[in-house]
Amino acid sequence: MLNFNYNIPTKVFFGEGKIEVLGKQIKKYGSRVLLAYGGGSIKKIGLYDKVVEILRENNIPYYELSGIDPNPRVESVAEGVRICRDNNIDFILAVGGGSTIDCCKVIAAAYYYDGNPWDLVIRKAKIEKVLPIGTILTLAATGSEMDAGAVISNMETNQKYGIGHSGMFPKFSILDPTYTYTVSKYQTASGVADIMSHTFEEYFSNEKGAYLQDRLAESILKTCMRYGRIAIDEPENYEARANLMWASSLAINGLLGYGKDSAWTVHPLEHELSAYYDITHGIGLAILTPHWMEHVLDENTIWKFVEYGVNVWNIDSSLDDMEIAKLSIEKTSEFFKSLDIPMTLREVGIGEDKLEIMARDVIDYVGGTVGNFKALDYEDVLSIYKKAL
Amino acid sequence: MLNFNYNIPTKVFFGEGKIEVLGKQIKKYGSRVLLAYGGGSIKKIGLYDKVVEILRENNIPYYELSGIDPNPRVESVAEGVRICRDNNIDFILAVGGGSTIDCCKVIAAAYYYDGNPWDLVIRKAKIEKVLPIGTILTLAATGSEMDAGAVISNMETNQKYGIGHSGMFPKFSILDPTYTYTVSKYQTASGVADIMSHTFEEYFSNEKGAYLQDRLAESILKTCMRYGRIAIDEPENYEARANLMWASSLAINGLLGYGKDSAWTVHPLEHELSAYYDITHGIGLAILTPHWMEHVLDENTIWKFVEYGVNVWNIDSSLDDMEIAKLSIEKTSEFFKSLDIPMTLREVGIGEDKLEIMARDVIDYVGGTVGNFKALDYEDVLSIYKKAL
Incomplete structure (x- = not known):
């Protein structure tokens, strides 16, 4: 067995109804939220409404980034960074599958980097600091909800690469299996x-x-x-x-x-x-x-x-x-x-x-x-x- | 599958030679250390000398609690609390097996409790706050190096009970399998x-x-x-x-x-x-x-x-x-x-x-x-x- 360092700091709230912890958890890490999601399936299953209701009940201002694609694009990252900066956002909530979570991780890192976010993905620049993120998972697949990695695509250059940083571990992830009932x-x-x-x-x-x-x-x-x-x-x-x-x-x-x-x-x-x-x-x-x-x-x-x-x-x-x-x-x-x-x-x-x-x-x-x-x-x-x- | 909350914040440094991280890790959490151990087997294997050397190199003052028994006693807990209070200790380093670690966890909790530490074990009083602890493991058995529980004995009353608190998770544990070579x-x-x-x-x-x-x-x-x-x-x-x-x-x-x-x-x-x-x-x-x-x-x-x-x-x-x-x-x-x-x-x-x-x-x-x-x-x-x- 080779030497290793174990470090999995993400807290996981697992099971039906666990979204009840959302307001309290967000408040531990931030006060102004980027609410990020993909194509709208979270609206179909009522999850979007629930999240928004909790944010409002807790008086947490939020700004939305929607339309994050599968194989998330560097353009979405740049757009997310812009919204975060324009609105003094200090916490990112990813609601979706691995693509949404990965995109949010890199937004969180690129927030603190002045150049093109793609520089971070191709390791032209180093990640120094990362905004805290939390996730609500809707797809069992990538494991991004509990790791410190992300994969981002650049369709212009036909590149898709992985990137990681210990700051990209979600602070918490809410895993409610019923949110995956409608997955095709x-x-x-x-x-x-x-x-x-x-x-x-x-x-x-x-x-x-x-x-x-x-x-x-x-x-x-x-x-x-x-x-x-x-x-x-x-x-x-x-x-x-x-x-x-x-x-x-x-x-x-x-x-x-x-x-x-x-x-x-x-x-x-x-x-x-x-x-x-x-x-x-x-x-x-x-x-x-x-x-x-x-x-x-x-x-x-x-x-x-x-x-x-x-x-x-x-x-x-x-x-x-x-x-x-x-x-x-x-x-x-x-x-x-x-x-x-x-x-x-x-x-x-x-x-x-x-x-x-x-x-x-x-x-x-x-x-x-x-x-x-x-x-x-x-x-x-x-x-x-x-x-x- | 029932609902659950996953939270395992302990960092583990696993493998031969991992003690190299000790100085840096301690400094993240404290500056004055209680060095706690059991019957002296850590001296036989040279681990005591190594730990002391690292503490000295890092200019970290330390005070010792030795002789912690298997089935650790509430008396050792009280003694540990006294040493911590007398010397303004802000970090506890447990070097040993589960007994030493368990004892240190309860010292860490009892440090913030004015009454008899046994009150915490029998749940007469509630744990409110816990000093940070780290461990160097020398026996594969109890798992105390990565959990938030402890078992303490009171031989006067013939009682041995478990106690737990999320603050009792070690901040870090160093697991070097070679330290268990001399275990009988x-x-x-x-x-x-x-x-x-x-x-x-x-x-x-x-x-x-x-x-x-x-x-x-x-x-x-x-x-x-x-x-x-x-x-x-x-x-x-x-x-x-x-x-x-x-x-x-x-x-x-x-x-x-x-x-x-x-x-x-x-x-x-x-x-x-x-x-x-x-x-x-x-x-x-x-x-x-x-x-x-x-x-x-x-x-x-x-x-x-x-x-x-x-x-x-x-x-x-x-x-x-x-x-x-x-x-x-x-x-x-x-x-x-x-x-x-x-x-x-x-x-x-x-x-x-x-x-x-x-x-x-x-x-x-x-x-x-x-x-x-x-x-x-x-x-x-x-x-x-x-x-x-």
């Missing part, structure tokens, strides 16, 4: 794939001594397997929505990665798909994952696939190792299919034409090879993209 | 039993919807099963010590209990054994656990034992449910025996004479029945004690 089947499936991919990125590592962390990762995977289809078939199944919501937070808040040195692979590959084609992140991850697994399976990595197959998919451990490994990948792919995820790039509108550019961008951004479970170069990445077509 | 075989086994018991207390619950939490609990149990014997046979096996140390923290920091409403059972029963006979806490837990399991196994609880047997002990799920349940209990008992734990009360010097008084004390303290997986009354408790003789 497609977005539910995508969220499950995202949670599983976060887990895979940490789990598939060469570190053999983090036994406990690997069992925790398997717990998250089993939870996704158990409740993924149920949440799609019975959108108002509280138990399924609750377990997936909590899994989304625990998959990426650090718990699975502490003591390991995993360098993520499938996420950078997917970020290119989203940056060029604006596809749904989780769907891109699901499409790429089995091909990535097949590509990295070799005599050095097979032990991990055997562990995965036996512990997660209950594959008979007396089978030949390679058989277990291949079966485990097959079962992964079948599972995503069982959630009605389109499992080829072509199905989501991606053809051959930009594969080379995207593969080049992946490698250029990391400046060498990507991932460390098995490091991938340009040819590897291109090969995975091609197989996923 | 007996104490190592006791620690493993303690970790497993904390897990059992949360796991064996009637809440069926906290699927994820139950898988996390199983991860902790598997970690104990995998590394318990290794740590005894190879005391300097870093991987074993590291996994057990991290398991000790995660077992009781809240992660396993969120979303469930477990009322602990075996701990209150054991606290009486320690209060009357001053035995090693984890040993008492190991002795009682299988008898408690047998006692609560019935048609309502059998499902949980089946889950436990199949998921944790890999018992063939096609067997009859009652067979799986009984086998799971047998395997639990065998496992504790395999750690060379004496598995009867008589072996640790406890005879029949005080069983009734202790059973009465358990019930009197909780004011009715104890536990809620299956609530136990006086006769139940007495029966478990008798079977454990």
Whole structure:
């Protein structure tokens, strides 16, 4: 087990009706609020009205930033910063899924930076200070509600990159599973794939001594397997929505990665798909994952696939190792299919034409090879993209 | 899954050499330190010298409280409070195992209370404010390094009770597995039993919807099963010590209990054994656990034992449910025996004479029945004690 520093300061209020804490929590950190959200689904489910009612009851002035897109854009960040500065805002409330939360995190950081917010994303400038943020989650997927990272896109330059800072941990997050009842089947499936991919990125590592962390990762995977289809078939199944919501937070808040040195692979590959084609992140991850697994399976990595197959998919451990490994990948792919995820790039509108550019961008951004479970170069990445077509 | 509030603010610095952060961390919270420890094992392993060196290098004045006993006494608390007040101490550093940490937590709370510290433990007075504390852990067992609870004993009145307050979360804990290399075989086994018991207390619950939490609990149990014997046979096996140390923290920091409403059972029963006979806490837990399991196994609880047997002990799920349940209990008992734990009360010097008084004390303290997986009354408790003789 490698050395690590554990620090997860976000307070989570989990369960139906937990929005009751909102007024009191905001007042701990600020007095003038940026209320940020996406396309308006929070209005359909009555959550917007509830939030506004609480802000008014507590005499908290608020200013709105709406229309934050999936794969949130740097333009939304700039707009948010402008509203915050114009109105002396000292607290940001993100109501929505990972895109809204990520956008708010970078607004909170860019508020204290005089240049173009994109400088922070591409690390041209350093984050020095961050406004406090809180979140009300409406989608179980990215885990942004309990971590210190954000992913922002620039569609002009076809770039989508992650950024992190300890000040970007939300001060609090309200996780009410009933807010995810209206999430579509497609977005539910995508969220499950995202949670599983976060887990895979940490789990598939060469570190053999983090036994406990690997069992925790398997717990998250089993939870996704158990409740993924149920949440799609019975959108108002509280138990399924609750377990997936909590899994989304625990998959990426650090718990699975502490003591390991995993360098993520499938996420950078997917970020290119989203940056060029604006596809749904989780769907891109699901499409790429089995091909990535097949590509990295070799005599050095097979032990991990055997562990995965036996512990997660209950594959008979007396089978030949390679058989277990291949079966485990097959079962992964079948599972995503069982959630009605389109499992080829072509199905989501991606053809051959930009594969080379995207593969080049992946490698250029990391400046060498990507991932460390098995490091991938340009040819590897291109090969995975091609197989996923 | 029941509603819950997640809040684990303790920062953990985990791994060999992490003591390097000590000076900087202390300075964040205070300037004059109470350095508290137990019987002197920290001197044998050189840790005392290292801590003192760091305090001196950082020009941090410190005052010592030594000799804190296992099953820490209220007298040590009073002594600690006196030293803190006499020397204007504003930060408490606990170096040791759970007993030292627990004692320091209550010193930190009693510092702000004018009456007898025991009033806080028996809830005659309320904790209002708590001095900041930090810990350097030397024993993987109680999890006190990452939670907000403490257990204090009063040998005059034969009472041992738990107490908690959010202010008692350590600000930081330094977890260096090498500090546990010299822990004796007996104490190592006791620690493993303690970790497993904390897990059992949360796991064996009637809440069926906290699927994820139950898988996390199983991860902790598997970690104990995998590394318990290794740590005894190879005391300097870093991987074993590291996994057990991290398991000790995660077992009781809240992660396993969120979303469930477990009322602990075996701990209150054991606290009486320690209060009357001053035995090693984890040993008492190991002795009682299988008898408690047998006692609560019935048609309502059998499902949980089946889950436990199949998921944790890999018992063939096609067997009859009652067979799986009984086998799971047998395997639990065998496992504790395999750690060379004496598995009867008589072996640790406890005879029949005080069983009734202790059973009465358990019930009197909780004011009715104890536990809620299956609530136990006086006769139940007495029966478990008798079977454990």
